[in-house]
Amino acid sequence: MPATRFPFDSEFYGLDAAPDEAAPSQGDHLVFEAGRLACAACPTEVSEVISVGRITPLPGTPPAVLGLFHHRGELIVAIDAGRLLEPGPPDSQQRRRASAGPSSRLLLIRQGKHVTGLMVDSVVGILHLDGAPAAPEPPPAPIASLCDGAVTHQGRTVLRLVVPSVLARIDTILGQRA
DSSP states (O other): OOOOOOOOOOOHHHHHOOOOSSSTTTTTTEEETTTEEEEEEGGGGEEHHHHHOOBBBOTTOOOOOOEEEEEEEEEEEEHHHHHHHHHHOOOOOOHHHTTTTTTTTEEEEEEETTEEEEEESSSEEEEOOOOOOOOOSOOOOOTTTTTEEEEEETTTTEEEEHHHHHHHHHHHHHHHOO
């Protein structure tokens, strides 16, 4: 499955677009939606953004674990970002099936030799967070440890994720990568 580049209309989204050829600048973040949340991660921590292909479920795994998929010779665990990040009780089984829609993408995050696929509902684009106003409310308690803050952009709260903390939560769920 080839990596997918996502052109987007920065005026439509009201975002500061990084040119396709340019490397991300300090303060740029990849913005995505996961369930009801808008989140941002440093684009240097996301190795690829790919389309969602066939994911093979793993019986007996926690609800956030969607299963395994094959990409460039590697078997990679797919994690549902909405279930991982959204506060409150886990969603129904219907959420798991419905989350792989046409705009869903897998963010491939590499940590050493390990790769994790974080399935998100959509990728919005690049947002430059330097100078963005702080959100009026802090991130919800269950995910506050995964964020280094929240900003307000066009009236919506965008959570700035700390990718190593997200990976640590995934490791706890999977019980591996000590």
